[in-house]
Amino acid sequence: MNTQLLIPGVIFGLSIGSIFFLMAIGLSLCFGLMRIISLDQLLYYSIGAYITYTLTLATGNVWLGIVGGCGIAGIVALAVERLIFRRIYERELTFSMITSFGILIGGIGVIKFFWGVVPRPVPVPIEIQTRILGTEVPVYRLVVVGVAILVYLGIWLFLNRTITGKAIRAGIEDVEHVEGLGINVSRLFTITFIIAGSLSGLAGGLHAPLIMVDPTMGLEVLAFVFMVVIIGGLGSIKGTLISAFIVGQVVSIGSLIYAPMAQMAPFAIMLLILLVKPTGLYGSPLLKR
Amino acid sequence: MVNALRWWWGILLAFSLLALSRAVLPLPFVNEVVIFSIYTMGCNFLLGRVGFISFGQPAYLAAGAYGTAFYLFYFGTNPYVGMLVGILSGLVVSGIVGPLFVRLRSDYFALVNLALAVIFYYLMQKVLAGITKGDNGLWFLTNIASTPVLNIGRPNEFFIFAVLVAFGVWAFYKYLDDTIYGACCLATKVNEDKLKFLGYSNYRVRLLAFIIANTTTALAGALYAVYLGFVSPEITSPARAADPVVVTILGGTGTLYGPLVGAFAYTGMKDVISKLIGNWELFIGFLLVFIMLAGDKGIWGTLQPRLEKLFSRRQVGTPAGDVAEARR
Amino acid sequence: MPPDSGAAPNTNADDILAVRGLNVSYGAAKVLFDVGLRVEPRQIVACVGRNGAGKSTLLKCIAGFLRPDSGSVICNHTSLVGLKSYEIARMGIKYIPQDKKVFSDLTVRENLELGSYASKDYNWDRITGYFPKLKQLMDRKGGYLSGGERQMLMIGRALLGSPKLLLVDEPTEGLAPSIVSHLKDVLGELSKDAALVLVEQNLPLVCAMASKVYALKEGRIVAELADRESIKPAVCEQYL
Numbered sequence: 106m107n108t109q110l111l112i113p114g115v116i117f118g119l120s121i122g123s124i125f126f127l128m129a130i131g132l133s134l135c136f137g138l139m140r141i142i143s144l145d146q147l148l149y150y151s152i153g154a155y156i157t158y159t160l161t162l163a164t165g166n167v168w169l170g171i172v173g174g175c176g177i178a179g180i181v182a183l184a185v186e187r188l189i190f191r192r193i194y195e196r197e198l199t200f201s202m203i204t205s206f207g208i209l210i211g212g213i214g215v216i217k218f219f220w221g222v223v224p225r226p227v228p229v230p231i232e233i234q235t236r237i238l239g240t241e242v243p244v245y246r247l248v249v250v251g252v253a254i255l256v257y258l259g260i261w262l263f264l265n266r267t268i269t270g271k272a273i274r275a276g277i278e279d280v281e282h283v284e285g286l287g288i289n290v291s292r293l294f295t296i297t298f299i300i301a302g303s304l305s306g307l308a309g310g311l312h313a314p315l316i317m318v319d320p321t322m323g324l325e326v327l328a329f330v331f332m333v334v335i336i337g338g339l340g341s342i343k344g345t346l347i348s349a350f351i352v353g354q355v356v357s358i359g360s361l362i363y364a365p366m367a368q369m370a371p372f373a374i375m376l377l378i379l380l381v382k383p384t385g386l387y388g389s390p391l392l393k394r
Numbered sequence: 395m396v397n398a399l400r401w402w403w404g405i406l407l408a409f410s411l412l413a414l415s416r417a418v419l420p421l422p423f424v425n426e427v428v429i430f431s432i433y434t435m436g437c438n439f440l441l442g443r444v445g446f447i448s449f450g451q452p453a454y455l456a457a458g459a460y461g462t463a464f465y466l467f468y469f470g471t472n473p474y475v476g477m478l479v480g481i482l483s484g485l486v487v488s489g490i491v492g493p494l495f496v497r498l499r500s501d502y503f504a505l506v507n508l509a510l511a512v513i514f515y516y517l518m519q520k521v522l523a524g525i526t527k528g529d530n531g532l533w534f535l536t537n538i539a540s541t542p543v544l545n546i547g548r549p550n551e552f553f554i555f556a557v558l559v560a561f562g563v564w565a566f567y568k569y570l571d572d573t574i575y576g577a578c579c580l581a582t583k584v585n586e587d588k589l590k591f592l593g594y595s596n597y598r599v600r601l602l603a604f605i606i607a608n609t610t611t612a613l614a615g616a617l618y619a620v621y622l623g624f625v626s627p628e629i630t631s632p633a634r635a636a637d638p639v640v641v642t643i644l645g646g647t648g649t650l651y652g653p654l655v656g657a658f659a660y661t662g663m664k665d666v667i668s669k670l671i672g673n674w675e676l677f678i679g680f681l682l683v684f685i686m687l688a689g690d691k692g693i694w695g696t697l698q699p700r701l702e703k704l705f706s707r708r709q710v711g712t713p714a715g716d717v718a719e720a721r722r
Numbered sequence: 723m724p725p726d727s728g729a730a731p732n733t734n735a736d737d738i739l740a741v742r743g744l745n746v747s748y749g750a751a752k753v754l755f756d757v758g759l760r761v762e763p764r765q766i767v768a769c770v771g772r773n774g775a776g777k778s779t780l781l782k783c784i785a786g787f788l789r790p791d792s793g794s795v796i797c798n799h800t801s802l803v804g805l806k807s808y809e810i811a812r813m814g815i816k817y818i819p820q821d822k823k824v825f826s827d828l829t830v831r832e833n834l835e836l837g838s839y840a841s842k843d844y845n846w847d848r849i850t851g852y853f854p855k856l857k858q859l860m861d862r863k864g865g866y867l868s869g870g871e872r873q874m875l876m877i878g879r880a881l882l883g884s885p886k887l888l889l890v891d892e893p894t895e896g897l898a899p900s901i902v903s904h905l906k907d908v909l910g911e912l913s914k915d916a917a918l919v920l921v922e923q924n925l926p927l928v929c930a931m932a933s934k935v936y937a938l939k940e941g942r943i944v945a946e947l948a949d950r951e952s953i954k955p956a957v958c959e960q961y962l
Contacts, residue, residue, distance in 0.1 A: 142501050192687060198501050199447040203643070204686045206449065206636055211679020213633075218673055268839045271832050275825040281787060282823060286879070287811035287840035324632045328512035331505045339501070369521070372513050375506070376494060383498055 112240045114357050120246040120315070122353020123253030125326075125333045127308035129345040130260060131301025132330070137277040137340035138297050139194055141201035145185060147323035147330065148212035149178040149302040153309025154318045155216060158225050167230035171310035178306020179299050186298040194294065209323060216320045224317035249311050256304065257346060264342070273297060277340060329356070332371045336378050338385030348386060405568060408651055409561045413554075421549050423661060425621060428556040431657035432563055433614035434645070436607040437638035439567065442648020443576070444603045445583030446500060449635045450507025453514045454608040456630035457487045458615025460518065463532045463625040464525070471539035473546055477616040484612020488605045496600045512632050519627040528627070535623025552621055559617065563610060568650060570606075579603055611638075633675070640682050649698055737796075738763045738887050738917045739784070739815075744793035746776075746783050753779050755941045757793070759919075761934075763886065766913050768920045768928040770958050771938035777921040778820055780938070781889045784919075785817035786810040797887065811840065816880040820891040820921075822872045824879075826865030830856060833864055833879055841883025849878040852908050870901040877908070884915065891921045906931065925955040937961035 128150055135143040153174035160170035185208060193200055231248060234241040264270035276283045276293055284290045309322075316322070333352050337344030352371045359367030378386060416424050433455060440446045461483030462476040470476070495506055518526045526532060538547040546552045570576045578599045581589040586596045619625050628634075637660075645656020667677050739761040746754040754776045761767045769777050782788045784795050786807035795802040802810055811817070824833055834856075838844045850857045853874040859867065867875065873893060880888060893909070894902045906927060909918060913931075922928045928935065935953050937945040945961040947953050 136501075142504075189683065189687065199441075199504065200686065202447060202449075202501060202504055203639060204683055206639075207679050207682030207686065209679070210633070210636055210675050211683060214673045214676025214679055218676060268835060271828060272836060272839070274827055275833075275836055278825050278827060279823060281807070282819070282825070283836070284806070284808045285785065285787070285811055285817050285819070286837055287808050287883070288836070289808050321633060327632060328509045332509055335502055335505055366521075368516055369513055372509055375509065379498060379502070379506070380494060383502070385502075 109240050110361055111358075112238050113242055114361050115354065116237075116242050116246050116250075118354040118357030119350070120249045120353075121356060122349045122351075123250050124308045124312045125330055125352060126253050126346060126349035127256060127304045127311075128326075128330045129333045129337065129349055130256075130342060131304045132334050133337070133340055133342060133345050134273070134277075134297050135301050138273055138280070139190075139294050140198065141190065141194065142198060142205060143190075143298075143301065144202060144205040144327075145208040145212065146301060146305040147327050148209045149182055149305035150309035150312075150326070151213070151216060151320070151323040152181055153178040153306030154227070154313040154322060155220055155225075155309075156306075157310040157313045158220075158227050158318050161227055167228060167314065170227070171230075171307070171313075174310035174313075175303050175307040178309065179303035182302020182305075183295065183299050185302075186295055190294075190298065191291070213320050213323065220320070222320055224319035226317055227313040229314040245314065249315075252307070252311060256307075257342075260342060269293070269296060329371060332375045335385050336371075336375050338382075338387040341385075341387035344385060344387030401568075402565075404650070405561065405564050408564070408654060409557055412560075412654070413557050416553060421553060423665065425549060425553050425556060427654075427657050427661050428553070428560050429614055429617045429621060430641070430661060431653045432560055432617065433611055434638050434641045434653035434657055435563060435567065436609075436611035436614070438642045438645070438647065438649075438653045439579075439610070440603065440607045441639070441642055442652070443571075443579045443583065444600055444607075446600070446604070447504045447639065448507040449504050449639065450509070450511040451608075451611055451638045452630040452632075452634050453507065453511040454484050454488060454611040455615040455618070456511075456514050456518065456625075456627075458484045458612030459619040459625045459629055460526065460532075460615075461612070462616040462619035463534060466534040466537050466619070467532045468525075471537050473538050473541060473620045476538075477613075477620060480616030480619060481609060481613050484609045484615065485605065487612075488608035492601050492604045492608075496597060496604050508632065508635055511630050511635055515627050515630045515632065518630065526627070531624055531626030531628075533624045538620065538623065546620060549621070556617060556621070559613070563613070564650070571650070575599070575602070636678065636682060640678060640685075643682075643685050646696070646698065651698075655697075736763065737761060738765075738798065739919070740794075740796045741780075741784065742794050742796075744780070744783065744795065745791040746779055746788060747791055748779075752791075753941050754783070754790075757938070757941070757943055759936050759943065759946075761887070761917050761919055763917055764913055764915070765934065766909070766918045766920060766932045768922060768932035768935045769938055770922060770925065770928060770935060770962065772962055773923075775938040775962075776941040777938055778891055781817060781891050781919065781921060785815065785889055787817070808840075812883075814883065814886040815889065816883075816885040816887070817889045818876050818880050818891060818893065820895065822869055822876060822896075824864040824867065824872050824875050826863060829861050829863050830867070830875055831860045833875055834882070837879035837882040843882040843884065846882075849881055852881070852911065853878050870897050873897065873901070873905065877905075881912070886915075887917045887919070888912065889919050889921075892923065893920070894922065894924050894927060902927070925958050929953045929955055929958065 128146055131146045132143060135141055156174035156177045157167070157170035160173040161167045164170070189204065189208065190201070193204060229245050231245045233244050235244050235247070264274055272283060272288055272293055276290060280290055329352060333345065333348045336351065337348030351374070355370045355374060356367050359370045412424070412428065433451070436454070437448065437451050440448055458480040462480035465476040465479040466473065491510065495503055498506065519528055540547060544551045544555050546555045578589065578594055582596050582599050589596055589599070615629070618629070641656040641660045642653065644659055645652030645654070664674070668674060737760050739759070742758045744754055744757040745752065757780060759767065769780065771777050779788065783790050784802065786802060786805050786809070790803060797813065797815060800813070807817070825836070828836070834846060834849070855871065856874060856878055859871060864872070864875070877893070890909070893905055897905070902924070909920070910931060912918065920928065920932065932953060933950065935947040935958060936943050937958060939962060947957065
């Protein structure tokens with residue numbers, strides 16, 4: 106294997122892992138706190154990407170587009186939470202899965218309606234490359250990784266140093282208990298959902314310059330995001346970070362070794378891990394079926 | 395004799411109606427309905443009876459379809475043998491992944507199945523493109539030999555064959571419902587601890603159900619392959635993962651005739667809607683959310699209790715009728 | 723004492739809690755039949771009964787974790803039925819569940835911070851006054867506390883906001899006798915400011931503290947002992 110390709114390969118893996126991580130946090134938190142599977146996070150990812158495209162086209166500034174994508178995705182998430190999820194929190198897990206899948210598919214339809222089916226390109230905001238250990242590496246990918254690290258720190262600070270974050274951590278353990286203390290958990294749910302949606306939108310915006318933006322992009326990453334979540338375990342931020350890293354590297358380095366298998370390797374890993382730990386590396390075994 | 399008739403009359407009625415509808419509805423429509431309802435039956439059984447939701451049904455559909463396609467493209471010309479190969483492929487695939495998948499919690503289960511569907515899609519589209527011809531698909535319509543009695547290569551006669559197969563599938567599931575195994579399935583959905591204490595293995599019940607349901611799905615795939623004479627990776631595209639779930643819920647989860655009613659309604663809607671709006675996803679997404687929020691009993695699910703009340707009142711003099719009388 | 727079911731005949735308008743005709747089911751299974759009770763301010767009322775009699779269900783229903791099929795729960799002229807549990811908690815009615823669950827990933831300090839945040843009461847002196855041990859345990863995570871320590875934390879946390887009614891579900895279950903006696907003293911002190919509804923299996927404790935005892939059997943109130951003479955373990959036993 107060409108060592109010249111190794112460094113870019115690792116960076117590529119880190120950047121794609123970062124994208125997966127941003128989306129997986131939202132999924133993990135939503136499950137941990139609200140006990141819902143929010144497949145519609147993939148929709149907010151797509152929305153983030155599309156808004157980035159449109160704003161970039163309008164203003165010429167990609168960063169503005171990304172920020173806008175993140176924000177609009179968060180607003181859409183808020184709307185969906187208030188209108189739909191609020192009615193289904195009490196129901197069983199599969200209910201939220203089906204409903205959120207419907208939202209995802211319906212949302213794809215809306216995207217098709219407004220933007221059409223033709224894939225759209227988004228320019229990379231930073232075109233320069235830098236030398237690391239003798240090879241050229243795109244700076245933009247490093248920035249993506251940097252953003253992911255900042256987000257991780259931000260989430261950590263939020264969960265451990267703010268009272269709302271502590272309430273969320275407590276809620277992940279036992280929501281009824283938190284409510285019994287006198288805390289309005291419905292507001293906690295909304296806040297968490299908005300965070301999840303915004304992070305997914307950010308992921309979409311960051312990813313947009315690296316791929317072509319098309320209506321089914323959400324479905325294409327769906328399997329990978331879920332493999333990350335399952336391997337890491339639903340409900341654990343640390344697990345998500347680790348498994349995003351693993352999956353990112355496997356896809357990237359794997360494709361250097363043998364391209365077709367690289368996309369399937371995460372699947373094999375997921376199966377292996379599930380064999381040993383049916384709820385993922387750090388998953389909460391709390392729920393029964 | 396009377397008892398046997400009573401057992402069969404529901405299925406006989408349903409399928410006679412279906413066969414007769416051929417007189418008023420276009421052939422492609424009814425063929426699609428029949429095959430799709432078999433496809434949905436597998437999902438219906440999993441979701442309604444065992445309590446598993448799977449977003450990966452397309453994977454097993456593809457197993458059946460591609461199994462049949464490979465046989466008919468590369469090996470032989472007998473469509474019956476082809477279908478058998480397809481069914482066996484489905485059996486094998488679900489037998490291999492079953493032991494692992496079935497142990498998982500319901501949300502992980504749904505997701506790993508979805509991952510499987512995506513993997514299959516990728517496999518068929520890119521990895522094995524050498525043998526599957528990738529996105530171009532496998533065309534083998536001309537390979538299908540004429541068969542005696544019913545030439546299922548021809549749509550008209552295929553329809554008769556499909557109805558007979560569906561009839562058999564329904565009879566099988568109805569029979570299953572009446573057995574102890576059928577009761578176990580329901581029990582494992584409702585209260586797995588109690589079932590464990592009774593001495594049954596939840597795992598074995600679920601594994602068998604998984605294999606049965608997905609083999610049924612593969613059968614539908616095999617039928618699609620023969621009917622269309624062509625298979626492409628699109629059959630297992632993740633966008634189609636919602637289809638059987640929507641139809642199951644639309645028809646009425648866990649009911650016997652739900653899949654038929656659902657398939658009918660769904661295919662009908664698809665025909666009508668796609669003439670009006672091109673945007674299929676929009677429609678199906680909102681439909682799904684709407685049914686979920688409105689009440690997930692489905693069409694047949696809401697009709698069934700009322701029809702049952704109607705009939706039990708008529709049958710005074712039979713045990714059911716007497717009890718109904720006594721209650722009043 | 724004739725069994726008293728349903729409506730409490732002499733409902734005093736000053737009652738901190740008045741429950742009448744409460745019927746509760748879990749799905750199709752009915753658990754409480756026509757239950758009623760009255761609690762006056764700063765009174766210690768006990769609810770005794772065998773396992774499965776419905777005592778926890780009763781408390782959960784009052785605290786808003788369960789919806790009754792029918793009946794009324796009134797606190798200071800406000801109906802509690804249909805309110806969310808956090809709204810009820812904010813009214814000064816705190817529920818302390820049986821399972822001694824504190825948030826295991828949060829430290830003692832963080833557990834108390836949550837309580838303060840909810841009740842807007844940041845004065846922890848009262849709490850550490852009752853439970854001095856908590857001061858030493860401030861930075862220990864809830865998951866590493868012993869049963870007794872967890873119980874102290876739960877009660878301490880519930881005291882934030884100066885509640886006027888505490889619903890306590892089997893506080894002494896599984897605890898060492900020394901801790902039980904400490905708790906008994908604490909609960910006694912608490913009742914100077916708040917009414918207590920105590921669900922307990924420990925009859926001697928109950929009879930030493932309560933001024934009124936309700937006996938619950940298979941979901942029905944079968945006895946109401948309101949005078950001190952009759953509140954004795956032997957008498958309670960009869961009704962169980």
